[in-house]
Amino acid sequence: MFEVKMGSKVCMNASCGSTSSVEWKKGWPLRSGALADLCFRCGSAYETSRFCETFHMEQSGWRECYLCNKRLHCGCIASKLVVEFMDYGGVGCSTCTNSHSKRGENPGVFSRLPMNMQQTNGESGMSIDGVVRTEANLFSQPLVSGDDKREEFTPHRGFGNLMKQDNNVTTAGYTHESSSSSPAQPSLNMALATLPYSPSFATPVVDGNKLMGAGGGGGASSQSHLFQCSASSILQKPSKSVLGTPPPGTSKSAQARIGRPPVEGRGKGHLLPRYWPKYTDKELQQISGNLNLNIVPLFEKTLSASDAGRIGRLVLPKACAEAYFPPISQSEGIPLKVQDVRGKEWTFQFRFWPNNNSRMYVLEGVTPCIQSMRLQAGDTVTFSRVDPGGKLIMGARKATYTVDMQGCGFANGASNEDTSSSGVTENLTSINAPSCPSQMLEGLPEHLGSPHGGNGLKKSEINGGDDQSRGKEKKRTRTLGAKNKRLLLHSEESMELRVTWEEAQELLRPSANAKPTVVVIEEHEFEEFEEPPVFGKRTIVVTSRPSGEQERWGSCDDCSKWRRLPVDALLPAKWTCSDNVWDSSRCSCSAPEESLKELENVLRAGKEYKKKRIGVSQTARNEQEPSGLDALASAAVLGDALDESEVATTTRHPRHRVGCSCIVCIQPPSGKGRHKPTCGCTVCSTVKRRFKTLMMRRKKKQLERDGTAAEAVDEENKEGAEPEKNEGEKEGRIDLNSDPYNREDAEAVAVEKGEESKKSEEGVCWGVSQGGGVLGGTEVGGGEAEKTTSEEQKVAS
DNA sequence: ATATTGCATGATTGG
């Protein structure tokens, strides 16, 4: 039997306070170094780790172990030795954390909070230093041991240091963290676990209730705070963007897309700012809300043409790969599971190639994911980590001048109360898109102007009427002024427009009798109308003669016959032969269609092109089309659909046939086996000649700009152009390789119009434009065309 | 014929 011991002892369980016990037990360590006295009952509960369950069940602060889901009472002194706080938020019970640490599976996850610096009964295992020195791994995948190059890999050192410094504060923070924490509590709140890194945390009064109770919205705010502060704490050189981050709690802080250095894991040296994750807080909130997890932004990367291409390889910034992805020693790498924001899990091969005594890290097999997200070159993929668990999350952001994802109802459709006051949306930097509604797709924000054009137009047609889009349009209208505007397209400027905008512009017509006022906004000219623009009828511009003279053709809505129009004609949305005021002989549907060889060529080319581009899915539509011109027009109108099937082609011009003499195909090989600068082969001479022409044209433009005598320039131009004409080039051609959105390429095409055309059997340089520009018929990736130009330069030099 | 894979090259960029 136990003897009831009486004495001066008082059970240090505040809810007990017993002064008598059959046996006194020792409890938690006191600051004095002694151990708390507990009565037998309380002490037994403490020994069996049931203290909090027994005495604090009704109190706040309960969390779940991220692994075993055991409930843990955080912030209670009695539980502090059995709770492990992870670097990235979340908690784990000591059992789980120790077992993982001992197995070496996930050591990096458990960089412990200072509360564990106090050595425990041995069960809690590693000291902080031990953890911090451990090569961390954030991932659940088995590790491949790092090689020598990875020895410096200490992604969490920043965290570890900070944790040490904030020892007491940390504890206090958790004490105040009053997660009422039902199991369903969004673990976004876990962000508070890292509040110690916040400067504001120096003020010990942290009203956890307020922060937590704010729910989703408050979470964003607090998270904003978190990331800002983490960033500034870690950054050796605080960036302007970070410094310029508005204070938390403002509406802008929730939405501004400000590059923040990742909160940890800088790897060797600094991560370049272009890889800093630029989430808005609401994006984070939306992602985390969707997944019910805490999101730690790691890095992001703007997709190159190669990344987005069909090759399926996403080049990873080396520093990011080494800092945030598991270390790999074999070139073959490891499978890496990544979850997208919709919860779909993808497995990529994370590997590297030896490269100049270094490594080049790539994710292989990303094509399905990229296509699933409808990403193109210029869009951005983001990588984040989920806490708890360390799972990788891959997000996406379309290349867009507006960076407001909120209105898109991202993923979980979280409502956002202040989308109308997005500081970012107000901060427009591009005017190429004056009035296109924002778009979204399957929960992802839709791009508004990706470099390679694409599906924006279609999406706008689909979603154009939704309230969010209207809201955004409203905002943009406000930005540009109260009146309705249409970007005034000069032919060259139109080349630079992303195809989405270009197409949108082509379709817009001033309303009847509208007299525009031209205004200049950020160096772009806009026609300003009192009335909103209307949709007009698409026409086709054909450069059908060696002189380069253009013709415009439009089709009758009744008989579908094509009628020649003045090049500057603007047709209303509905137009019939009877409206053909320009040709009295063909102002009736009964009049025969004008026969023109070039048009037939266009027709044929359009069919061929479309066949290649559209593929089987479009076959039915092809069959219904009355003519090749329609096909052509459709191809242009449906350019977005075409783009979807080919994203940023970067391989060697699969469209081209053997013997293709276009500017792309004739380029000499780069790299090994390339032609020498002195090479005089046909290919090199042609490229040199074209380059010369291009340079002369540039020079001419420069001179014109400088206001020098135009005559001299013309003389030069003639000198440059004449020899080409003399080389037996033939009728107009369809250059499937010209990038209509690349100014230089467009210039080159323009120069070659009268020369190269003779070579081609196709006969017509065709384009579809209401803006009057000569537009190529395809959307060869801009990068490709740029490459072409640069290749020319290289050879010529 | 086309796609995939591994590597090489060279432009760009940061220190």
Place this chain on the structure above:
DNA sequence: CAATCATGCAATATA
């Protein structure tokens, strides 16, 4: 100037 990275090339695999 060196590191990084986008992309081209060629060998190989596959359809």
